[in-house]
Amino acid sequence: MSSIGTGYDLSASTFSPDGRVFQVEYAMKAVENSSTAIGIRCKDGVVFGVEKLILSKLYEQGSNKRIFNVDRHVGMAVAGLLADARSLSEVAREEASNFRSNYGHNIPLKYLSERVAMYVHAYTLYSAVRPFGCSFILGSYDQDDGPQLYMVDPSGISFGYWGCAIGKAKQAAKTEIEKLQMKDMTCRELVKEVAKIIYIVHDEVKDKAFELELSWVGEVTNGKHELVPKDIRVEAEKYAKVCTTTTSLLHGISVTWVQNNSTFKMGKKKQTLNISLLSMVK
Amino acid sequence: MAAATAMRFGQLSSGSDMAPDWTTKEVSTGTTIMAVEYDGGVVIGADSRTTTGAYIANRVTDKLTPIHDRIFCCRSGSAADTQAIADVVTYQLGFHSIELDEAPLVQTAANLFKASCYRYREELMAGIIVAGWDKRRGGQVYTVPVGGMLVRQPVSVGGSGSTYIYGYMDSNYKPNMTKDQCLRLVSGALSLAMERDGSSGGVVRLAAISETGVDRQVILGNQLPKWSTIYLTIYPTVCLKDWRSTLLSKGLEIYPTVCLKDWRYTLLSV
Numbered sequence: 001m002s003s004i005g006t007g008y009d010l011s012a013s014t015f016s017p018d019g020r021v022f023q024v025e026y027a028m029k030a031v032e033n034s035s036t037a038i039g040i041r042c043k044d045g046v047v048f049g050v051e052k053l054i055l056s057k058l059y060e061q062g063s064n065k066r067i068f069n070v071d072r073h074v075g076m077a078v079a080g081l082l083a084d085a086r087s088l089s090e091v092a093r094e095e096a097s098n099f100r101s102n103y104g105h106n107i108p109l110k111y112l113s114e115r116v117a118m119y120v121h122a123y124t125l126y127s128a129v130r131p132f133g134c135s136f137i138l139g140s141y142d143q144d145d146g147p148q149l150y151m152v153d154p155s156g157i158s159f160g161y162w163g164c165a166i167g168k169a170k171q172a173a174k175t176e177i178e179k180l181q182m183k184d185m186t187c188r189e190l191v192k193e194v195a196k197i198i199y200i201v202h203d204e205v206k207d208k209a210f211e212l213e214l215s216w217v218g219e220v221t222n223g224k225h226e227l228v229p230k231d232i233r234v235e236a237e238k239y240a241k242v243c244t245t246t247t248s249l250l251h252g253i254s255v256t257w258v259q260n261n262s263t264f265k266m267g268k269k270k271q272t273l274n275i276s277l278l279s280m281v282k
Numbered sequence: 283m284a285a286a287t288a289m290r291f292g293q294l295s296s297g298s299d300m301a302p303d304w305t306t307k308e309v310s311t312g313t314t315i316m317a318v319e320y321d322g323g324v325v326i327g328a329d330s331r332t333t334t335g336a337y338i339a340n341r342v343t344d345k346l347t348p349i350h351d352r353i354f355c356c357r358s359g360s361a362a363d364t365q366a367i368a369d370v371v372t373y374q375l376g377f378h379s380i381e382l383d384e385a386p387l388v389q390t391a392a393n394l395f396k397a398s399c400y401r402y403r404e405e406l407m408a409g410i411i412v413a414g415w416d417k418r419r420g421g422q423v424y425t426v427p428v429g430g431m432l433v434r435q436p437v438s439v440g441g442s443g444s445t446y447i448y449g450y451m452d453s454n455y456k457p458n459m460t461k462d463q464c465l466r467l468v469s470g471a472l473s474l475a476m477e478r479d480g481s482s483g484g485v486v487r488l489a490a491i492s493e494t495g496v497d498r499q500v501i502l503g504n505q506l507p508k509w510s511t512i513y514l515t516i517y518p519t520v521c522l523k524d525w526r527s528t529l530l531s532k533g534l535e536i537y538p539t540v541c542l543k544d545w546r547y548t549l550l551s552v
Contacts, residue, residue, distance in 0.1 A: 103378065104393030111382055144418050 011127035027154035030133035031080035036167035039137035041149040045187040045218015046139030048077040049194035054209040067215045071096035075225035079167040080134030109140040113150035113158040121156025135166040141218045169201035187218045195236035199244045307335035312481025314443030315356035317413040317423040318464045323492030324413040324421040327468035330484030341484045353391045353414030358441035360407040388414040392424035400430025443479030447471045473506040
């Protein structure tokens with residue numbers, strides 16, 4: 001994955017001989033150094049979860065937020081250089097506000113993400129500036145369009161998603177997200193699953209302390225993007241902690257089963273064990 | 283004409299009665315315009331007279347201007363101002379619709395009209411009714427009178443002739459009317475206003491906008507609904523047996539409380 005672009009990677013205004021803009025790729029690497037953020041769209045809303053690593057015990061709780069409010073009905077979760085992300089959230093806020101002022105209604109998320117992506121892209125064209133070193137996920141809920149989820153990356157493209165992940169553990173998070181049937185879930189169920197995924201992908205060894213930032217927007221909040229209330233967040237974290245310890249326990253148990261009974265079908269038993277343990281826990 | 287040319291070498295004062303009025307007056311669509319919402323769309327209507335003072339510059343004007351596929355505006359006030367604003371809004375809305383990649387909302391069009399009318403309120407003289415259909419909120423009518431206010435109304439009248447039909451509108455508009463009832467209401471109201479307002483006249487132009495499209499009609503002068511009492515005569519040859527069908531064919535409605543004995547007096551007062 002790592003390749004040296006000697007000589008062709010000094011400015012964003014230069015292509016390499018094999019057609020890559022290295023500065024933009026380096027910007028994406030900056031995103032991959034940051035901790036994970038995920039966003040999932042369900043049938044009546046969107047939920048964001050961010051694994052906010054705490055670098056010092058002296059930080060006030062809740063500082064350095066990584067989820068922003070862009071408009072009443074739009075939220076943004078970021079990964080990468082936080083300063084770049086903050087300035088982009090201002091850009092997004094202005095776009096949404098100008099749209100409402102000119103046209104008299106809420107900005108559709110597809111349009112907002114295209115406008116902000118266009119802005120990000122502009123910074124990949126010139127040597128005088130560097131590309132933005134952050135990716136972000138935009139989510140909104142609207143009476144007419146329903147829940148929407150879009151992701152913008154440093155190259156300046158945006159796609160719509162049902163679920164996406166950015167940051168260092170994005171591959172693992174994506175695998176977990178793919179297991180969910182998000183189209184049939186409600187926000188309340190999804191909050192617990194999002195918390196669970198963040199806890200699963202969090203690396204206990206390399207990064208010790210982290211704070212889970214959860215936010216949602218949907219029918220449950222009447223179309224307003226806000227942080228998940230404390231009691232629901234605490235319940236979701238409890239569920240997440242139980243699930244992660246259970247999975248590690250189960251992993252241990254199933255491994256010993258296989259060692260003892262080589263003809264034993266591991267997959268099936270693991271499933272039934274899973275169900276019975278989880279039902280006890282719930 | 284000769285008098286006017288002679289005047290050019292003299293002084294052309296506005297108080298002079300040698301030069302016709304219309305050499306010094308602005309072209310105005312002193313008008314009657316109207317729009318009504320129904321379930322599934324809107325019906326809009328306008329008269330067709332454009333005046334320069336007392337001279338009718340155009341007696342077959344089209345004051346119902348398309349802004350987008352399912353959004354129209356009814357123009358009243360200065361002809362030049364309203365045409366210019368409509369052109370600007372058509373451009374802005376078209377651009378916005380392409381960017382959004384979907385049909386624009388009527389509310390958006392109305393807000394664009396308001397933005398121009400309010401910003402340049404000192405220079406403009408424009409009273410506009412924006413009406414159309416979009417898939418979010420169905421048929422909608424927004425009125426942007428002189429000054430640049432914006433308000434949504436189920437039924438709205440505008441222009442110089444509108445003052446004569448507020449009573450008619452208030453007493454005859456009912457919520458949840460059908461499209462045909464709306465068409466009759468609009469054509470009736472407009473013909474009443476055109477009867478009384480000197481700056482309104484000509485033909486009645488109607489348009490019904492719904493999801494399926496725009497259906498335009500013209501009602502010519504001799505086909506307009508008739509309201510004057512001169513037209514209401516009692517023919518002695520009317521057979522008493524068929525009095526109900528006679529009344530209905532004249533477009534009058536029958537109320538069951540009519541006492542048969544006093545049918546002549548009832549007809550006169552209806």
